[in-house]
Structure formats: structure tokens, C-alpha cells
Amino acid sequence: MPKVGIVMGSDSDLKVMGKAADMLDKFGIEYEMTIISAHRMPDIFFDYAKSAESKDYKVIIAGAGMAAHLPGMCAALFPMPVIGVPISGKNLDGMDAVYSIMQMPPGIPVATVAIDGGANAGILAAKILATSNPEILDKLKAYSEEMKETVQGKAEKLDKLGYKEYIKQM
DSSP, X not given: OOEEEEEESSGGGHHHHHHHHHHHHHTTOEEEEEEXXXXXXXXXXXXXXXHTTTTTEEEEEEEEETTOHHHHHHHHHOSSOEEEEEEOOTTTTTHHHHHHHHOOOTXXXXXXXXXXXXXXXXXXXXXXXXXXXXXXXXXXXXXXXXXHHHHHHHHHHHHHHOHHHHHHTO
């Protein structure tokens, strides 16, 4: 089975990036997770990104805050899809990372999810892999059905209780 690489620049990103891993676990997708700073250890980062294809990675999910160069540099070196996860920070609440990840030059695209959107990054990686893997596609369809049923259950509860009682139970 193809693998997904999950890389982040700091262990402070682990709570967000762990949500990507959780989603990949849910869909039965193998991944490898690591911490590499593109700025503090560029030689190790280059080795990681250059060797990802030979490790059978089909997608890399790269999380970064502040200057957020990790996703873009992965996209510059890895020939397959890269999903960038902007991580919120203390100064600009993640907007600096959003712009750094989204505003890539022509020819170096990075798919970008919401600030701290690790779970959606995992789902997007699964959707990319599902284009050539019917087993993953079936799991994604089942997940969509689960989400639908959850919302329908909440709507039924609201209809039954009314909004004031529903809020009390939240």
C-alpha cells in the first residue's frame, strides 16, 4: 500500500499534525511521521524530500507555522502532491503561514488546508490516494455517511428538545 509522509518543523506542531495521522489511521493508510526543520537542518530536510518517492510516499503532508517554508520546499523537491497545513502561532494566528504556503510560484503548487487543519489534510491525502485505490474510496464513502448520520441525529435532537434544552445538554 502507498504511504504518506507527515513532516513538521517542531514538536509544538504535533497536536495539529497528529490529527492528520488519526485520519490516515481511520482509513487504513500507512504513514511515517517525523520532525525536520527546513531552516535548522537543511541537509537532512533535502535528504528526506529527495528520498520520499523511493520510500513509496504518494503524498506528503507538511505542517509549518510562521515563515512556513517546509511545505513549499517539499513541493519543490518531491514530484507528487504536497498538502500544506498552516500552524497557528502566537504573533499572526497562522495567517503568516497561510500566505507562505498558498502563495507559491508557478510550477510549485501546494494544496493548502485551513489553519490547524490536520484532520482535513489527512482526509485530502486519502482522497488523492482513493483515485487509484477502491478500498480507500469505499472507506471515504463510509466516513461521509457517518458524518451525515451524525448531523441528522443532531437535527432530530434539536427538533425534539428545542434549542434552549439542546444548549443546556451541550
